[in-house]
Amino acid sequence: MKQVYFTAGPAEMYPTFEKHLQDAVAQQLGSISHRSQKFRDIYRFTVEQLRTLMNIHESHAILFTGSASEIWERVVLNCVEHESFHLVNGSFSKKFFEYAVSLKKYAHKQEKLFGEGFDYAEVEVPEYAEVICVTHNETSSGVQMREPDIHKLKRSNSKKIIAVDMVSSAPYPDLDFSVVDTAFFSVQKAFGLPAGLGVWIVNERCLAKAEKLQKHEDLTIGGHNTLPMLWKNFKNFETPATPNVIGIYLLGKIAEDLNNIGVDTVRKQTEEKYKLLNKFVETSQNFTPSVVEERHRSRTVIVANTKLPSGEVIAEIKKSNMIVGSGYGPYKDTQIRIANFPAVSLEQVETLIQVLKKIDD
Known part of the structure; x- marks a missing residue:
């Protein structure tokens, strides 16, 4: 049984997953080129469905990676020159912090016990932190940071970039993307799909920071899936390297199903x-x-x-x-x-x- x-x-796989997977196989999507018009149409459709579902502004690009964990590294490399700030109250928010440390950034953290949450009023952001890293839904401890608290945190620190980990809650949270600079999730949780696809929602402010850092002689923004390269390809609904084409197709179809609801x-x-x-x-x-x-x-x-x-x-x-x-x-x-x-x-x-x-x- x-x-x-x-x-x-x-x-749990989303109830329509099997049908959409059969359609993907019937269309031989595992064999198409990521430079083909068919792929561009798939990418465009998925972006349109996600924009509708999550109220993502046109100012934000929607990019694809191998996992959400990869995006931790992308955010730190592309958006942090010196200092990041992390709200830590579980294993995954702690890993985001540890990624920043491993990448030789001066990473600050405000930490709570496992199972305790943050309210806006108690958060103290260091003066020189460039990026505020928050976790909307901490998968390990079952703690959420409410959307109004996230929005207030950004509005009171308007010159800083705010990055929201919504890995195990998207598309549930009602984030205001006129406020949130970047957010990200993976598909094997609330979208009910197999693992292997990360989704990075990112605005032009983050892109400008990455382009600035890219010119710095003593810094690297990485050699794979840099934000400027991802963004350049996104303009044509393409990716720098061969992506998880079937995963992108399935995400678009599940997002469409959720939009129909x-x-x-x-x-x-x-x-x-x-x-x-x-x-x-x-x-x-x-x-x-x-x-x-x-x-x-x-x-x-x-x-x-x-x-x-x-x-x-x-x-x-x-x-x-x-x-x-x-x-x-x-x-x-x-x-x-x-x-x-x-x-x-x-x-x-x-x-x-x-x-x-x-x-x-």
Whole structure:
């Protein structure tokens, strides 16, 4: 019997994925040239669908990489001359910071305990930091930074670039791209696709910074997928090197499916499922929310502490053909993570809660 994946990525495939994949194979998209008109049409279509879905302004390019992790490096190399600033409250926001350190930048961080979130008023941005790196949704800890807080942070630091990691939440967050300079995600989470494609949304301010750094004798902005090269190719809906053509095609088709539903409906459905899961965890005997403050709890990755060993909980749930994730890193045995992505229906969430209730008895 088919299993339902409530894992945080790779995650449950979007219901229309198989049909779109069959169409891609039938069209032999794995064999076409990335310099062909057919590919340009695919790239253009995907960009149009993402602009509609996520309200991305024409001022921002939409670029493709091999992964979202790659984009951490691209942001640091192309947008930071000396100093970056990172809000760290989980394993992935910490890795973004560590990438900057490894690239020999003077990286500042404001760090909170695992499971704690940031509000705008408590953030202290260093005077000389060029880029503020924030994580909208920390996949490891289940913490979100609310969109209004991100927008206020940028508006009060208007001369700095703000970069938003929305890897495990896009397209749920309603980011204002007249404020946000750059954001990025990967497709194997809330878009319900196989891994292997990163999406980098970036504005002309970031491009200007990269072009300035490129002229610097003592700096490098990298040798592969530099922002100026990606942008130059984007103008013609092309890529510098052979990309994941099928992945780009599938992303465009899934984005179209979500547009047909409507992003407001997608968000309402996400919130409805979150409320059910959150209510269960809050009232459970064997589970408690890992994120204490409700306003900081992720709507797309629910993390719960478990009194029982997480391995036992996961094994029991699996008997009902459902897969949930373990806690991340040191929390592997004491937490479970439940992805609340568009690919999972309200009915499937309700079924999962019934299984969890049986474990709770």
